[in-house]
Amino acid sequence: MPQDIVFSFFLVFAGAMVLATFALFTRQPLLIAYIALGAIVGPFGMGWIEHPDELADMADIGIIFLLFLLGLDMQPSALFAVLRKAMLVALASSLVFFAAGFALTQAFGFSTMDSVIIGLAMMFSSTIIGLKLLPTTVLHHKHIGELMIGLLLIQDMLAILVLILLGVLEGGSSMPVWQPFIALPLLAVACYLLVKGVLLPLIVRFDRYHEYLFILAIGWCLAVAEGAKLVGLTHEIGAFIAGVTLATSPIAQFIAISLKPLRDFFLVMFFFALGARFNLQLLADVALPAMLLALLVLVLKPVSFRLLLGRFSERRELAWDVGLRLGQISEFSLLIGFVAVQSALLSEQGSLLIQATAILTFVISSYIVVFSLPNPIAVSDKLRRD
Template identity: 85%
Template sequence: MDHDIVFSFFLVFSGATIFATLALFTRQPLLIAYIALGALVGPFGIGWIEHPESLSDMAHIGIIFLLFLLGLDMQPAALAAVLRKATLVALVSSLVFFASGYGLTQSFGYSQMDSLAVGLAMMFSSTIIGLKLLPTTVLHHKHIGELMIGLLLIQDMLAIVSLILLGVMSGESKMPVWQPFVALPVLAVGCYLMVKGVLLPLIARFDRYQEYLFILAIGWCLAVAEGAKVVGLTHEIGAFIAGVTLATSPIAQFIAISLKPLRDFFLVMFFFALGASFNIGLLSDVIVPAAILAAIVLVIKPVTFRLLLARFSERRALAWDVGFRLGQISEFSLLIAFVALQSNLLSEQGSSLIQATAIITFAISSYIVVFNYPNPIAVKDELRRD
């Protein structure tokens, strides 16, 4: 049945209140509650929300704000230093993950294109799961936070190239593969000059008007995010660049605190939309390969990151911490499945395999982190860090 947007918001947030309460009483991660709610009331469940795509589009804004806030707390010099270390680790690990996904999918008799898409989907880890479950103080002021951001940014660039290649293979994209790598430094320099020449003088003149600063921050974030999309990057990378270039402002922390509730609002919608978009009816067709693929992800990603980071003199405990926090597939994996399916490069069964693997790894990796590592939603008091 069709309902207006107010009813959809009512279902998302009133339902999330009930499910989150049950999750807290039963000591479960809140993210799982939001996904379960979406699966229950979505088109493949009760059907109270038939078209979750509109909510999914809005939920994407939460990821954009998340990357913007991360950029606000990272100085350009620190970013350059961590990227030098993260690049080789990200490239080598991505090759390992691609080979694992491709080989397993082939062994189950999937087509070459399905196997290729699954291999690409395996390469990436979730920005939301990885960073949302890091305590704020660790994320912004400790080496692990910088290292994870570096790894995820390199993965984002690889995801962009993967999406371009899929577009070229389908005949729908005319963008050359090299374009994002040229666009990235050009966009960064342009944003730096814009901040120095326009934004910082405006902030200095009107810093007593908090409402103006709030609107200025949102406008800057979304403007650069959209600009990044136009030149062949992603909204997320654009938002991160917007944050990094504004990080030198004296009000960067004020902006970060102001936008945090807005970010959380949209992230709840993201996990709801993820649950609502999964076709439960196809689960029986892919449950065995999805379970095995998810098990491989949950094992091979922590081990791979542990071994690679150890070669760069990272402490053993930190390397395992990073590995488990990045031990799932990504939102980009879901986007690859969607683009490949729309371009007739991926079968519906292959798309369902990627979606099922994503949900399984999102859920189990969240459990692993929530019950074993410091995080903002830990069920144990000694692990809870905001």
């Protein structure tokens, strides 16, 4: 039976209203309320929403808008500087996280291929959790925001490489491994030229029509996101490039303010879909390894980033701050697990382990940040920063 989209939206947002109110009264992070709602009404809970994947596809738009808004506040010169500094840290930390995930799953008797893919999934941190819980003023105007964006972008490129390699192992990918790394600078240059030659003249000519500027911004974001996907990158990287190339526009801040409600609308759906797709009935099969793997991630990632960033002249406080904010696995980890299962490279148990670890690290790292670091949804007035 087709899923009623209006009823689904009613459950998502009316339910989010109720649980978010309860979360605020009990001083809990709002993200936890959205994930819990998905688990309650999803196919493995009450079953009121039978096909959460349909909502998840729409929820991905929220991630695209999030990256677009980040790009709008990132000047190209600052981006290049921070990418150079973050490169070694991102590569070294990824190797550490891969080795730890591989070793732990081998100890629990998973197959070598399962352990390799689970190790790969442990390499990445969540763009959404990391940046959603970073204050806007810090994200846009301070070094920690630039550094986190640099680390996450490099991780995104590594994730693309992993996805290509999985396609090669399956025999279903015709894309050369080097293609995304050639496509990235070419796409950036093409977008820069289009902004200078087409978008900026249109903005100057029609800057009085706010509705037109709003539509132009969304169209540009989604057009570049789709173009990036066609050349072997991801929608998210394309959206970020669209934002960076438009950052010098005089209306960049107007666009950023206009799109924030739209971004938050889709991000609520993302966390809801994350909870709804988690099979609680099979959790007992991987409960112990999932808890230990989550604990490993929650401890190892902050410590590794603290040591690696400290080695490259970052202040101790900043290094700890970055490490705690990136102390979880990523939405890319879930995608890697899904692709590997579809390619028959990962067992169902291995996929469930990745999902359980993602949920646990998302939840616990959110608590750590919300209760100990400045963030927009802190329950303490002292830590709340918009």
